[in-house]
Amino acid sequence: MVESRGSIPGAHQKHLVKFYGLSTCIWCRKTRQFLEDESVAFDFVYVDLLESDERESVKDEIRKWNPRVSFPTVVIDDAQCVIGFKADELKQVLGL
Amino acid sequence: MSAEITPERIEKVYQRLDREAKEAAYNLNPDKSFTLGLVEGLLVNEGRYGYWACPCRLADGVREKDLDIICPCDYRDPDLDEYGACFCALYVSDDVRDGKQELTPVPERRPPGGPTAQAEEPEHDEELVGFTRSGMPVWRCKVCGYLCARPQPPLKCPICKVDKDRFERFA
Ligand code: SF4
Numbered sequence: 001m002v003e004s005r006g007s008i009p010g011a012h013q014k015h016l017v018k019f020y021g022l023s024t025c026i027w028c029r030k031t032r033q034f035l036e037d038e039s040v041a042f043d044f045v046y047v048d049l050l051e052s053d054e055r056e057s058v059k060d061e062i063r064k065w066n067p068r069v070s071f072p073t074v075v076i077d078d079a080q081c082v083i084g085f086k087a088d089e090l091k092q093v094l095g096l
Numbered sequence: 097m098s099a100e101i102t103p104e105r106i107e108k109v110y111q112r113l114d115r116e117a118k119e120a121a122y123n124l125n126p127d128k129s130f131t132l133g134l135v136e137g138l139l140v141n142e143g144r145y146g147y148w149a150c151p152c153r154l155a156d157g158v159r160e161k162d163l164d165i166i167c168p169c170d171y172r173d174p175d176l177d178e179y180g181a182c183f184c185a186l187y188v189s190d191d192v193r194d195g196k197q198e199l200t201p202v203p204e205r206r207p208p209g210g211p212t213a214q215a216e217e218p219e220h221d222e223e224l225v226g227f228t229r230s231g232m233p234v235w236r237c238k239v240c241g242y243l244c245a246r247p248q249p250p251l252k253c254p255i256c257k258v259d260k261d262r263f264e265r266f267a
Pocket of ligand 1: 151182183
């Protein structure tokens with residue numbers, strides 16, 4: 001069973017990285033794998049595994065960055081957001 | 097509890113989808129392990145919601161609200177047209193299948209919250225709704241555009257296999 005929330009340690013801790021995904025989504029899986037392979041420290045949430053109240057508040061959180069609330073959404077330093085699996089864009093934003 | 101999701105079951109569903117896709121001139125993504133992962137997601141959602149909610153989208157859990165994102169979703173064909181792949185890349189165009197076009201991330205086309213969250217579509221005037229000369233209503237599949245004239249829509253679309261509730265009256 002996949003956990004709904006957690007933190008992954010990594011060598012790159014310069015940025016505060018929040019990963020929002022769905023446990024059934026392959027592009028989310030690829031994005032998470034990319035962050036792990038690059039040893040980026042990040043927090044993750046699988047929104048489909050949250051109970052409804054929590055799910056709504058997390059959706060509101062995502063909506064600020066991505067009005068369509070699509071997945072994966074990665075928010076960096078509460079300042080920037082990368083929507084979809086975009087390795088090059090993540091590398092650039094995270095300085096990898 | 098729903099049937100267990102085993103590799104054998106995933107493979108069987110994959111084979112059926114592949115056959116049905118080819119019969120209707122669609123292609124599944126040729127990256128098989130990727131595609132199997134999506135089929136697994138569909139089966140997880142079948143167990144969770146009772147229908148094939150798109151694995152890459154957040155389902156509401158109420159079928160009426162999720163109708164447009166039941167696989168194949170209402171957005172598959174426009175995305176195939178514009179990007180060569182559906183949002184999840186379960187379905188791809190011939191060019192992407194043959195490696196002539198690169199697979200790029202497909203932006204979300206679905207309106208936020210889905211069509212039922214938007215202002216109600218104005219009801220068509222009854223005059224605009226089509227009938228054949230013999231008085232049969234005309235039905236349109238919202239996924240693939242298949243049209244038929246009969247008293248009710250078919251239980252399943254003969255082209256793309258979606259259920260009856262994905263049909264609308266054709267105006
Ligand atoms: S057609 Fe593609 S994008 Fe649409 S529901 Fe199926 S897997 Fe998801």
